[in-house]
Amino acid sequence: MTEDVVRVGLLGCGHVGSALVRLITENGDAIESRAGVRLEIAKVAVRNLSRERDVALPSSIFTNDSASVVGDPDVDIVVEVIGGIEPARELIVEALKAGKPVVTANKELLSNVGKELFEAAEGAGVDLLFEASVAGGVPLLRPLRESLAGDRIHRVMGIVNGTTNYILTRMSESGASFTDALAEAQSLGYAERDPTADVEGFDAAAKAAIIATIAFGARVVAGDVYREGISELTDADIASARDLGYTVKLLAIAEEDATGVAVRVHPTMIPVQHPLASVRESFNAIFIEAEAVGELMFYGRGAGGEPTASAVLGDLIDAAKNLVSGGRGATIGALVRKPIRPIDAVETQFYLQLEVADQPGVLAEIAAQFGQHSVSIKSMQQVGIGADARLIFITHRAREADLRATVHALRDVSSVHRVGSVLRVMGDEPA
Ligand SMILES: NC(=O)c1ccc[n+]([C@@H]2O[C@H](COP(=O)([O-])OP(=O)(O)OC[C@H]3O[C@@H](n4cnc5c(N)ncnc54)[C@H](OP(=O)(O)O)[C@@H]3O)[C@@H](O)[C@H]2O)c1
Numbered sequence: 494m495t496e497d498v499v500r501v502g503l504l505g506c507g508h509v510g511s512a513l514v515r516l517i518t519e520n521g522d523a524i525e526s527r528a529g530v531r532l533e534i535a536k537v538a539v540r541n542l543s544r545e546r547d548v549a550l551p552s553s554i555f556t557n558d559s560a561s562v563v564g565d566p567d568v569d570i571v572v573e574v575i576g577g578i579e580p581a582r583e584l585i586v587e588a589l590k591a592g593k594p595v596v597t598a599n600k601e602l603l604s605n606v607g608k609e610l611f612e613a614a615e616g617a618g619v620d621l622l623f624e625a626s627v628a629g630g631v632p633l634l635r636p637l638r639e640s641l642a643g644d645r646i647h648r649v650m651g652i653v654n655g656t657t658n659y660i661l662t663r664m665s666e667s668g669a670s671f672t673d674a675l676a677e678a679q680s681l682g683y684a685e686r687d688p689t690a691d692v693e694g695f696d697a698a699a700k701a702a703i704i705a706t707i708a709f710g711a712r713v714v715a716g717d718v719y720r721e722g723i724s725e726l727t728d729a730d731i732a733s734a735r736d737l738g739y740t741v742k743l744l745a746i747a748e749e750d751a752t753g754v755a756v757r758v759h760p761t762m763i764p765v766q767h768p769l770a771s772v773r774e775s776f777n778a779i780f781i782e783a784e785a786v787g788e789l790m791f792y793g794r795g796a797g798g799e800p801t802a803s804a805v806l807g808d809l810i811d812a813a814k815n816l817v818s819g820g821r822g823a824t825i826g827a828l829v830r831k832p833i834r835p836i837d838a839v840e841t842q843f844y845l846q847l848e849v850a851d852q853p854g855v856l857a858e859i860a861a862q863f864g865q866h867s868v869s870i871k872s873m874q875q876v877g878i879g880a881d882a883r884l885i886f887i888t889h890r891a892r893e894a895d896l897r898a899t900v901h902a903l904r905d906v907s908s909v910h911r912v913g914s915v916l917r918v919m920g921d922e923p924a
Pocket residue numbers: 504505506507508509510538539540541542544557559573574575576577580598599600601625626629795796797798801
């Protein structure tokens with residue numbers, strides 16, 4: 494390594510990798526004058542050497558032997574944008590052990606085996622940066638790690654999956670069904686042919702685990718995250734929420750109190766006045782509540798080659814500057830094992846819809862079930878549907894376990910013909 498040239502070994506040259514190469518090529522001079530380092534792509538590993546790529550690089554630097562990139566003495570920093578667990582995990586650990594800083598965008602890897610990677614980085618005393626792994630181009634992890642390092646974060650709530658946000662926007666604004674909105678998202682390339690990871694909340698849960706890890710300095714893996722997706726939501730739920738002044742969003746919520754850390758992903762009714770309610774289409778946004786700074790929100794493109802490459806490049810410049818100066822910038826500190834609160838212990842407000850016989854005494858019978866399970870009703874609306882009535886309840890804050898017990902008991906009440914959707918509500922009550 495010459496004094497100000499940092500040579501990059503790139504693992505993967507797909508959507509993100511090729512956009513990164515283009516950004517480095519186009520902005521190289523500006524990066525050098527701003528950051529004092531010149532980035533040079535030294536080697537690129539791909540799976541298929543014969544694939545056409547829209548990057549201005551000589552074919553001689555491409556290889557399908559990714560280990561040779563990591564092991565090349567001319568490579569100073571490794572960028573991993575292959576995705577998946579293996580061989581990405583092995584390659585990153587290898588690079589860190591060799592004292593090479595690593596930048597990755599790999600949420601799957603970090604949310605499952607992050608601990609091993611953090612320890613390898615700590616052990617080797619080199620940077621491991623992963624801003625792009627959560628919310629693509631939206632800066633979040635660095636602000637959490639650096640700008641808010643001295644504050645106490647209470648809660649982070651994020652719309653961190655663009656596919657589901659697009660689907661929910663269509664359902665909400667055009668009255669489309671889930672199936673039709675998903676088909677539209679697929680035709681526009683926002684959703685995969687197999688949309689399970691997005692619509693069932695797995696992708697958001699992986700990001701929620703990374704957010705909780707950084708926000709609370711806790712060891713949180715994807716398996717610790719309670720998860721519900723959006724595939725069960727009906728257009729009637731969305732319309733009913735709208736009538737009550739709410740928008741439904743898939744939220745990743747990480748919160749900490751004296752009893753531990755709770756991390757969950759589920760559809761949530763958000764009051765239309767809340768800033769997260771106005772995040773439309775495939776955009777992402779993350780809302781932070783912290784002791785001293787109060788409320789903060791970050792908004793932008795959570796996916797796409799260029800936005801994601803922008804975040805990768807920010808990390809790369811950071812790591813390159815640290816390498817040149819002989820320092821380290823990016824430690825996440827010691828992660829501690831904090832108690833993970835089970836979903837049953839989490840408190841929130843709820844929306845609950847019942848179809849009941851429209852006759853005297855029914856309301857009292859139903860209200861008694863709520864009362865017996867310590868769930869207090871905040872508001873109730875009644876709509877006539879023939880001989881039946883539809884009752885829509887919003888509760889005060891209640892424990893998830895108590896709400897479940899209430900629902901269970903209501904199913905045994907003879908005048909309750911159907912227990913419809915149950916949704917969590919972002920309320921106006923203090924946490
Ligand atoms: N795309 C986004 O919007 C986005 C947003 C946030 C985070 N990310 C993350 O960024 C990473 C990359 O995503 P992407 O969309 O760029 O993926 P992609 O388009 O599928 O690109 C993957 C690249 O890795 C290469 N590759 C696959 N297996 C390999 C192996 N065993 N050895 C060497 N190279 C291998 C592929 O080679 P070939 O080209 O020869 O097939 C391809 O160039 C993932 O972790 C993803 O989760 C992506």
